Structure formats: structure tokens, C-alpha cells
Amino acid sequence: MDSQLIHPLIDEIKNILDTARNNVAREVNNELIISYWKIGEIIVRYEQNESIRAAYGEQTLKHLSKALTNEFGKGFSRSNLQNMRAFYLNYENCQSVIGKLSWTHYCELLTISDKDKRSFYEKEAVNSNWSVRELKRQIDTSLYERLLLSKGDINKREVLNLALNGIEMNEPKDIIKDPYVFEFLGIPEDKPIMESDLEKALVQQIEKFLLELGRGFMFVGTQQRVTINNTHYYADMVFYNKPLKSYVIIELKTTKLVPEAVGQLNMYLNYYENEVNDEGDNKPIGIILCTDKDALAVEYALGGLSSNIFASKYTYYIPDKQQLIAEVEKVLDQWCGGRDL
Numbered sequence: 001m002d003s004q005l006i007h008p009l010i011d012e013i014k015n016i017l018d019t020a021r022n023n024v025a026r027e028v029n030n031e032l033i034i035s036y037w038k039i040g041e042i043i044v045r046y047e048q049n050e051s052i053r054a055a056y057g058e059q060t061l062k063h064l065s066k067a068l069t070n071e072f073g074k075g076f077s078r079s080n081l082q083n084m085r086a087f088y089l090n091y092e093n094c095q096s097v098i099g100k101l102s103w104t105h106y107c108e109l110l111t112i113s114d115k116d117k118r119s120f121y122e123k124e125a126v127n128s129n130w131s132v133r134e135l136k137r138q139i140d141t142s143l144y145e146r147l148l149l150s151k152g153d154i155n156k157r158e159v160l161n162l163a164l165n166g167i168e169m170n171e172p173k174d175i176i177k178d179p180y181v182f183e184f185l186g187i188p189e190d191k192p193i194m195e196s197d198l199e200k201a202l203v204q205q206i207e208k209f210l211l212e213l214g215r216g217f218m219f220v221g222t223q224q225r226v227t228i229n230n231t232h233y234y235a236d237m238v239f240y241n242k243p244l245k246s247y248v249i250i251e252l253k254t255t256k257l258v259p260e261a262v263g264q265l266n267m268y269l270n271y272y273e274n275e276v277n278d279e280g281d282n283k284p285i286g287i288i289l290c291t292d293k294d295a296l297a298v299e300y301a302l303g304g305l306s307s308n309i310f311a312s313k314y315t316y317y318i319p320d321k322q323q324l325i326a327e328v329e330k331v332l333d334q335w336c337g338g339r340d341l
Contacts, residue, residue: 030098033106037097040088043081061085086110090118101125104132108139116163117144123166128215137211141181145324149331150178150312156332167215169243172285172308175214180289180314184208187316195252199223199236202252216243224249226271235268246308247272247284256292257311265309289314 047060061081068076087106091097097106105125112118121144125135144162151158151173161168168174185201187193193201199222202209210217220238227233237250249268251261265286272284286309293311 026099029102032103033097034094036084036103037088037091037094039081040084040086043085044088047085080107083107083110090115102132105135108132108135112139116159119163120144120166123164124215127166134211140321141183141212141318142321142324143177145321145328146177146179146181146319148328149324150176159332169216169241172244172246173310175241175244175248175285176287176310176312177212177214178312179319180212180312181318182209182212182314182316183318184212185316189316193254195236195254198252198254202237213239213248216241217248218242220247226268228267228271233264233268241285244282244285245280246282247276248287249284250287250289253288253290255290257288257290257294261288261290262309262311269308283308286310287312 043061043064061078065076065078065081068081083106087110090110101109101122109118109122109125112121121135121139124130124138124143128134130138147162147167148158182202184205187198187201203222206219210219218240220240222237223234224238225232225234235249236252239248239250240246241248249265249272251265251268253261265288269284269286277284288309288311290311290313293313
């Protein structure tokens with residue numbers, strides 16, 4: 001048989017088998033989650049039994065783990081039983097979590113004690129289809145705190161909105177983080193680097209850079225030419241954000257923010273709006289990524305220009321999580337003083 005004739009046949013069969021395997025895996029995961037929730041419920045119920053508490057005390061899970069492992073094999077370590085108990089205690093309705101994430105996702109989420117924060121990461125893991133590794137990376141780099149601090153005048157309503165809905169992309173500022181974290185590049189914080197080398201490193205790790213940028217980003221290219229009156233300029237990196245239906249132009253600076261960068265980026269945005277945008281596209285968004293920025297300088301540099309231009313810092317290492325949490329709590333405490341929530 002001609003290979004060109006059989007290829008469509010193979011592809012069709014492959015699609016059927018892949019779909020079947022995915023469906024089976026999804027059903028297995030759902031049954032596993034239901035079973036673990038029920039086991040958690042049993043553990044809690046028995047731990048509330050005074051006679052069992054008196055007989056076994058804190059050794060209940062240890063004995064249970066040994067017995068279940070002997071009977072069913074792996075999957076019933078003491079830590080996993082603790083996760084099942086915590087899963088039951090934190091998710092009252094088992095049906096609400098079916099078909100969304102894997103058990104390993106929930107084990108990672110259960111390490112977060114703050115309910116609002118856990119809810120945010122859960123919503124985003126579902127919305128952005130994060131793998132467990134991607135979820136862990138976002139937790140480790142304090143995405144939740146960085147998003148809140150990027151919003152400026154944050155308040156309890158912002159916290160509740162993030163917890164209930166995850167990241168809602170309704171306007172350009174919704175995609176901005178401060179700082180952006182490029183720990184995946186492996187560049188030492190104090191090592192001098194040229195802008196062209198930073199751009200090249202980000203392209204080489206484009207999948208991880210897209211994860212850091214957020215949901216809905218598609219890479220267009222680097223050094224995209226902008227020609228005005230026969231003079232060629234080049235935008236460092238260009239993306240398209242599907243939810244916002246906007247081109248996103250990123251300018252990389254390996255120094256602190258300088259006003260000249262703002263004017264140049266504004267020119268690129270005007271060019272894209274008039275020469276590149278298709279019907280249905282919204283105004284382009286500009287982001288200057290720099291090593292540092294002065295709040296007053298940013299205010300004066302951006303004053304009177306398009307509200308679609310933002311300046312954010314970036315770092316090569318994972319920020320101190322406790323410091324970011326403290327900053328968020330400080331801002332919220334200041335906001336709450338004398339105000340109704």
C-alpha cells in the first residue's frame with residue numbers, strides 16, 4: 001500500500017487511541033481523588049472517636065500507613081495519608097474538584113495554609129493548564145504576592161477577587177507583574193550582561209519566559225523592524241496576548257529605567273497601532289523591563305503618555321517569599337485603617 005495513502009489511516013487511529021488514553025487517565029484520576037477524599041473523611045471521623053484517640057493517639061496514621069501499604073502497596077505513606085486528611089478538611093464538597101487537577105496538584109496546593117492564596121493558585125492552575133512543576137514554580141516565585149504588589153493600591157477586594165477568579169484579563173494592567181523573575185536563566189545577580197545577550201537567553205528559554213509572562217501570550221519574534229521615514233528601528237521582543245487581543249512590545253534594559261526608553265517604546269506602540277494592528281485588535285501594550293526604577297522618574301516619564309506603557313523590574317533570583325508577604329500585609333494593613341472592607 002502506498003505510504004501516502006496509509007498515513008491518514010494511521011493518524012486517524014492514533015487520534016482515537018490518544019483520546020481513549022486521555023479519557024481513561026482522566027477517569028482514573030477522578031476516581032483516585034474521590035477515593036482519597038473518602039479516606040480522608042474516614043481518618044477524620046476515626047480521629048474524633050475518643051476510644052481510638054486514647055488507644056493510638058498520634059500513632060494512628062503510622063499504624064494505618066503500615067497496614068494499607070502491606071495490603072495495597074505504594075501510595076499510602078504517612079505523609080500521603082496526612083494529605084488525604086487535609087484534602088477532606090479543606091474541600092468540603094468532593095464533587096467541586098472532580099475533573100480539574102491531579103492528586104499531585106492538590107498535594108502541592110495543600111502546602112499553602114492561606115485559603116485565599118491557595119484558591120488563587122488552584123484557579124490559575126486550572127485556567128492556565130499548569131503542570132505540577134509549573135504550579136510549584138509559580139508558588140516558589142510568589143506569583144500571588146507579586147501580582148498584588150503590582151496593582152499599586154491593593155485592598156481586600158483585590159485579594160478576594162484573585163482568590164475567587166484567578167487572574168482576570170480585562171485591561172492591560174492585569175497582565176503586569178513587578179518584579180518579573182528570570183531565575184530559569186541561571187544568570188548570577190551581579191554578573192554584567194548585555195541587552196542582546198539577555199534577549200538571546202530569554203529566547204532560548206522561551207517556554208519558561210512565556211510561563212512567567214502569563215496566560216495567553218504568543219511569541220511573535222525579536223528585533224522586529226519598525227520603519228519610519230526610511231529609518232529602521234527594532235523592537236526587542238514582540239508578543240501577542242490573545243485574551244486582550246493586543247500586541248505586547250517588550251523593551252529590555254540591563255540598567256535602571258531611563259526616560260528615553262519610554263519615548264522610544266511609545267513610538268513603537270503608535271506604529272503598531274497604525275501599521276500592524278488588524279481589525280479587532282486592541283491598542284498595543286508596552287512593557288519596559290529594567291533592573292531598577294525610581295517611582296518619581298516613572299511618574300514623570302509616563303505622565304501624559306499612553307496608559308498602555310508599564311515599567312517593571314526583573315530579577316535573576318527568586319525573591320524572598322516572607323519579605324513579599326510582609327510587604328503585601330503592610331499595604332493591606334495601611335488600606336484597612338479606618339475603612340470598611
